[in-house]
Amino acid sequence: MDDAVSTGPLAGLKVLELGQLIAGPFAGKTLADFGAEVIKIEPPGDGDPLRKWRMLHEGTSVWWQVQSRNKASVVLDLRSDEGRADVRRLAAEADVLIENFKPGTLEKWGLGPDVLAADNPGLIMLRISGYGQTGPYRDLPGFAVVAEAMGGLRHLMGEPGRPPVRAGVSLGDTLAALHGVIGVLLALEARRKSVSALAPKGRGQVVDVALYEAVFNCMESLLPEYSAFGAVRQPAGSALPGIAPSNAYRCADGQVVIGGNGDSIFKRLMQAIGRDELAADPGLADNALRAARADELDAAIGAWTALRPVAEVVERLQAASVPVGRIYTVADIAADPHYRARGMIERIVTAEGLALDVPGIVPKLSETPGAIRRLAPALGADTGAVLGTLTRPAPKP
Template sequence: MPTPPPLSPHTGPLAGLKVLELGQLIAGPFAGKTLGDFGADVIKVEPPGDGDPLRLWRLLHQGTSVWWQVQSRNKRSVVLDLRTDQGRADVAALAAECDVLIENFKPGTLEKWGLGYETLAAANPGLVMLRISGYGQTGPYRDLPGFAVVAEAMGGLRHLMGEPGRPPVRAGVSLGDTLAALHGVIGVLLALQARQRSISPDAPKGRGQVVDVALYESVFNCMESLLPEYSAFGTVRQPAGSALPGIAPSNAYRCADGQVVIGGNGDSIFKRLMAAIGRDDLGADPGLADNAMRAARVDELDAAITAWTVQRSVADVVAVLQAASVPAGRIYTVADIAGDPHFLARGMIEAATTPDGLQLAVPGIVPKLSATPGAIRSPAPTLGQHTDQVLGSLAQRRKPGEAPA
């Protein structure tokens, strides 16, 4: 089957989808970025003044975060004050023309502004509203403030991170927000599919719905065997440092000049690993034939592997193990990532330019679609860059004499 020709950067699988983004900082805007990467027209509403607080987070260039160039690419910026009647009326009018609305305010905020789902859906029954919050739109905790750090703790992740016997640590990035955003994108795509199937004479554009995503639930959803093991055996899983409890051997191992991660837990992989480190005796040991047996003797195996790795450089260890088809790799810093040939070959390092001409390396697009790939179609906007364009177009579409919504 011939490879399809590359698509124009102005197309994508979501071309024609119109998204209104009301969220700020990470979770809601990351969902908007993902939809925008694949062709959606994302209109980002920002408050007057400084706009989205992310514009001023972490390292700044000419007063704007370089993170902004990633999080807000493929979006149009419109400044509206939702504390005013006119700002809320403009949002309602925009929502009436959009397929998706994204928000990550505290539950009840949109209702307080007269912009709840029932109100907006009365004018646009096909609207899909993605609502991301710390604890969800229902339940006893719904009104509590929730950030990623709290969600990671409540969802079970924080307890597992760190060394045994020491206080838990954080990953250093807001995983709770990103996981919630990705669950939100999944929910939006599911709701759009359901909307398509609901098209009828009574609903010519189909019927939308609310996608309710909680940060803590998004984290909890990734906790693998945590709950069933507790339910069946009363086991409360504990932190294990760089190891993967119950899976052996799989750990980070000291080398002469750093550390290497090795995943030797498959039965055949384990035999290849033992052969590569000169321990065929362990590879042939019937008491190590499966994972359960190896997990029971994990300290012995880790000691044997470390005795081999500690005498060698990271590069030598990786080369030997990769030649033996054993999963292994060094622990990358961002400097390693930026120059890695595989990242480059896969298009995971792309270029962006700030309004004043600064060239930036930015993460590429995930996932990779063979026929309808995503693209960076436009750079991150300056604050309010598209206000006149969007609101002017909205005014033109109103009927003569019609008042704002």
């Protein structure tokens, strides 16, 4: 872990984070990992609810150590005039403001884009919400679980004919956060290009990210296939519809995933499992032909894997240059040498003395990499230091 001095490609960027829980703070974490100074505003009392989510160590979530690393914590009551005035002053000095409140909340508090842009024309506002800042659904509460359903993802997850399942993590929030980071970086570049004598800092703008749209943006061919052919894609379990063979297969002591859908890869896979006749079959020469016989291919592969342990299946298919992998648990991740070699598992020691493995930095930059520079802050740890730098209006006579 580096010292607290900001390094990385975003060093010098000042970010004000007003969001809570997952989407807004994940965007803030990503910017902070790459050097941005992120000032997290938390409500008095318990702070961000994420501090108490899932498994706790001495009263604080270990998840908090990941989501809020590299950030400063400032306690302000946004429901009070004084708290809102302090946020307005902080926003006047910031480059980026992140919020994921229900649309209209900042406007109700007198902190809407028009107000903040009047103080700071170069401010970029990242606004993450369930349905976006406009449209007939804007005022509805939106969580990741609903966004994943509306975005088309949840319908495809699970086995045919059975109720849909969820991934076990809040994908809608994370996808929205990553789209938000992309939007912020695009807006920063646009601001740089707009610098002029009249706008010495450049022009800011609002980045409007809806959770359901972030999910929908990742749905590949779902809409054009419906538009062109009226096709409504259905859940397919562990298979990838229309692309074969690509599935999960049972082994003697577990399961593996195999992607044998490239033309040359398919031939190597069939040869590796002793099915040379399928490798040479002209009726399986391309993906469209193989997709029509996906069940036959899955049965052939499954019959071979079922007689062998996972380790043997992986070793033999890797030797044949066929994409294959065990299905990892977190215990597998923690023990895997590749994760370690890539710096994807970093060890920190919390303020309470807990040695904790946390995810490393993504993506990897060769010249200006990100870093974990400081631990996640205690509630309000930086309130005095941050607010002490604010220029406050002179008292009225």
